[in-house]
Amino acid sequence: MSTRDTRPGADATGELYGGPDDDYTPEQLAAMDREELDRLGARYDHVEILHVEPGPEPGSAMEKRALKQVGMLFTLGGLFAFLFVAAYVGSGWFLPDWHWEVDEGGWSAFFTPVLGLFMGLALICVGVGFVLFTKKLLPHETAVQAKEEGSHFDRVTTGGTFTTWGHRSGLARRKMITRSLLFMGGGLGLMLIMPLGGLIKNPNKGNPLGQTSWREGVRLVRDDGSPIRPGDQEPGSLETVFPAVEGGNRQADAATMLIRLRPEQLANLRPQDGQADFGYGDYVAYSKICTHAGCPVSLYEQETSRILCPCHQSQFDVTQGAKPVFGPATRSLPQLPITVDDEGFFVARGDYPEAVGPTYWNRERI
Template identity: 45%
Template sequence: MSAEGPEPPSEAELAEMDRDQLLKLGGERDGVEIVDYPQPWPVKGTRAEKRAERRVALWFALSAIFGLAFVVVMAWPHWWEYKDPSDPSHTVYSLYTPALGVSLGLAVLCLGIGVIMYTKKFVPSETTVQQRTDGPSAEVDRATIVAHLSDAGDRSTIARRSLIKRTAGAGAGALGLAVAALPVASFIKDPWKDSDNENGLWHTGWQPRYPGEKIYMRRNTGNLEEEVEKGVTLVRAEDLDAGAMETVFPYRNSEKGDHEALAAALTRVDNPVMLIRLRPTDAARVVKRKGQEDFNFGDYYAYTKICSHVGCPTSLYEQRTNRILCPCHQSQFDALHYAKPIFGPATRPLAQLPITVDDEGFLVARGDFIEAIGPAFWERKS
């Protein structure tokens, strides 16, 4: 503010001035000329004014409703459990993320529209001309700017518009509650609850559903209808050449001819496994992980395709270097050293599936992974 203009009043004179006098003094000291300063609603209590107030309140109320809807969607128990695509309720489950985005987005949008409408309808649009200069603000300048702000608040009539204040508070409060619910939601899911079945966080589709159940390694031929009619293609020990890799999926005899079950085995995200047959010279240099020394079958090793970083598919295998690569963030894993990470952001080895060959020569899983696959979470031991 400018230090030029009329001589500033004394502290005693300043204390006795009312707001209008301070407004005038502040304008004079700042060299401000008010060209136009109309009241948004010169006649108070008109139908148009009340209609505008209700419209603004409506947008704030909608913001509150959508903010609360976001919290309800996030906390609704139906979302907490994964639904397989073959499950009739999968369609509703698949709407979880869109419902979160739409409800939160509409809460923010409605709150913003309400603020803009209130500004246009009730905040005075003054036209002034001011000569600006640099320098620190004096005490008198600070007092006059407070008067200007107070006057702007009164002229906007916010003090007497309780409907707008209540709905704006509700909208902002609901939106704040929605934002606060985001970190709280991470405490809702209990990874230990019902975790003994294949749908828990600790297990995959390779877990036997009853003692002694045989789970074969199955190819994805890309022709599901033919697999339903003629049967799936299982992997034998002699099918892969030395240095080759193939993605395999679990198959149970109980799934024979079952279109939904066969499709679900291919689409379940934690099912894909990289089956690698090492070259004999490379197999002789393998370093096995403690407690998993017998997880391989000869030159065959099976690792999950779910990267331990953020869950991307580690779909690349470099035969010459025996490295498993994740294309998302360039993590690399050494297939000769229990698939431990040697480059990139991943910090844990890929989980290894214990495998063997049955009496008919088919490669089968000896059981599920002994650790949770994919990205880490708080309850993991590693």
């Protein structure tokens, strides 16, 4: 380590002559203020300043106008970010019920567009705000620099350059910009991490893929909500029924085929193991959702006792527990256990014993 440098600029504010670590001791560098370190680093790094355009005069009308514009944009960016968060968590401020349902109208149908709108507006405000902040409030300097391998000298003087930039930016005295930046940063950060909540905690409760709204005692009703008694259908006929619950005829996974078998079909009935008592008299009920790709299987050919899926031509035999006998489907249609209540109307004895529709990876029963 060399002795104290007595050349101009070592501990004075005149013209500075720079060098590597062997020209300036750590003590000498520590004794310099940020302005000196900034100028010293520039000289040592062979920086040639081509053009300098100072920012607006502090307290001038131009600066005040720019502060209002930038502060307003940052504040709006934070506000839109917080509105995104409120919409995402289902706040009742503007989306009373955002849970998705098939063919649902009202606010819930706009849940995803609202999220996109608020996130887009937040990012636009942030971007435009930073552009205006850079163009209207920061000094502009054009310089050419040839950079060499770094050293302790480089690290210290570079630190001085960064702190000097922070001072020149005016953030310390421009409280409106600082506060709006903090507000915007909080909202934007929360907005960006909020969608990760689905990776931390599953929003689906229970077993939504393996259950429907059928429960013990729930009546089987037609599309218009009217209940069904034994004898309402002709032998060999099929009727689509739904659970008598709120939105029953709009729950696609609960759609069920109630079939009244003919005497010869009843004589040949071969239910699945453990499901011999799922029917009631000459009635059986099967899921309307194809186990291949989820299409509605609503074409019933009573002469052959087969239900046809119109999408890929899978066929299921209702006298063999809706077992697939043709086409790509490999799993039987789930059967709904049914009985009648005290008033003589059909009711379910419980939910389907297995998941309806196509097979998925964590199904417990195949």
